[in-house]
Amino acid sequence: MDLPVSTWLPAAAVRRSWRSFIRKPLDEERLARVERVCREFRPFPEARVELVREPVEKVATGVVGGYGRVSGAPCYLAFIGRMVSNHVQECAGYTGEGLILEATSLGLGTCWVGGFFKPGAVARSVRLAGDEAVIAISPIGIVSSVPRLTDITFKAISGSSRRRELERLVEGGRVPEGGIKAALEAARRAPSARNRQPWRFRITDGTVTVFTGSEKQDSKLSPRLDCGIAMLHLELGARAAGLAGRWEFLEAPNVARYVPAATSSF
Numbered sequence: 001m002d003l004p005v006s007t008w009l010p011a012a013a014v015r016r017s018w019r020s021f022i023r024k025p026l027d028e029e030r031l032a033r034v035e036r037v038c039r040e041f042r043p044f045p046e047a048r049v050e051l052v053r054e055p056v057e058k059v060a061t062g063v064v065g066g067y068g069r070v071s072g073a074p075c076y077l078a079f080i081g082r083m084v085s086n087h088v089q090e091c092a093g094y095t096g097e098g099l100i101l102e103a104t105s106l107g108l109g110t111c112w113v114g115g116f117f118k119p120g121a122v123a124r125s126v127r128l129a130g131d132e133a134v135i136a137i138s139p140i141g142i143v144s145s146v147p148r149l150t151d152i153t154f155k156a157i158s159g160s161s162r163r164r165e166l167e168r169l170v171e172g173g174r175v176p177e178g179g180i181k182a183a184l185e186a187a188r189r190a191p192s193a194r195n196r197q198p199w200r201f202r203i204t205d206g207t208v209t210v211f212t213g214s215e216k217q218d219s220k221l222s223p224r225l226d227c228g229i230a231m232l233h234l235e236l237g238a239r240a241a242g243l244a245g246r247w248e249f250l251e252a253p254n255v256a257r258y259v260p261a262a263t264s265s266f
């Protein structure tokens with residue numbers, strides 16, 4: 001499946017995390033669309049997403065009103081990776097964010113949940129191959145046009161809408177103008193666990209290398225998962241600017257390099 005840039009890039013600009021949902025079943029048309037994208041958006045063999053048509057409360061944990069507490073969604077997405085690969089985390093982030101943006105473009109709310117769920121309970125609802133594990137989940141459902149108190153409080157306390165300035169994310173602090181800047185801006189807006197924004201960018205010879213910053217890992221969740229999410233945003237921004245390209249995976253602390261087909265345009 002080609003990246004649907006014209007719907008996913010605008011979705012990336014408005015997406016935010018939702019933790020409380022209206023307790024209402026989802027219409028079959030949107031569910032079928034999400035299931036189709038789960039089947040067809042498989043850019044890497046290392047990762048896939050499954051829609052589980054069961055209430056998120058069956059698998060979600062977390063403190064009421066706090067981080068990780070999601071409620072009311074009639075369904076959830078399970079982000080599944082093949083754990084034998086060194087690149088599973090970034091592949092899961094990239095693929096999972098595709099489904100998050102598809103759901104957003106359909107007017108549905110989502111929230112990556114990496115820590116506060118029961119992997120064993122999810123595994124009973126999805127068929128896992130021997131080398132697969134559930135890396136994260138996301139509730140998916142209808143949200144109120146007026147955010148509920150828990151969402152407002154969480155947003156205010158956590159500062160979740162804040163992002164680091166681009167100059168602090170690009171090695172050397174010099175942000176190039178043109179299409180690449182638009183791509184980096186799209187990447188900068190990506191969601192990350194606890195909004196830690198671990199991605200950094202190195203621009204060399206017309207390519208962009210994504211690598212992880214020096215901050216210590218503050219949870220069991222790999223920063224490479226967040227970087228995979230930012231990779232999808234970066235590619236959407238690059239493609240919208242006419243810079244179609246491909247990813248080359250790299251070893252830690254690097255994650256991957258985006259190589260545009262026409263490097264002279266950078």
Ligand SMILES: Cc1cc2nc3c(=O)[nH]c(=O)nc-3n(C[C@H](O)[C@H](O)[C@H](O)COP(=O)(O)O)c2cc1C
Pocket residue numbers: 015016017019066067068069111112113114115116136158160161190191192193194195221225226229
């Ligand atoms: C990989 C990942 C894991 C996350 N895990 C959780 C979680 O366990 N609980 C939660 O409430 N939010 C979780 N989040 C949501 C982040 O807190 C949120 O994306 C970030 O604060 C930025 O806010 P925004 O999504 O509204 O832009 C996670 C996000 C990502 C990308």
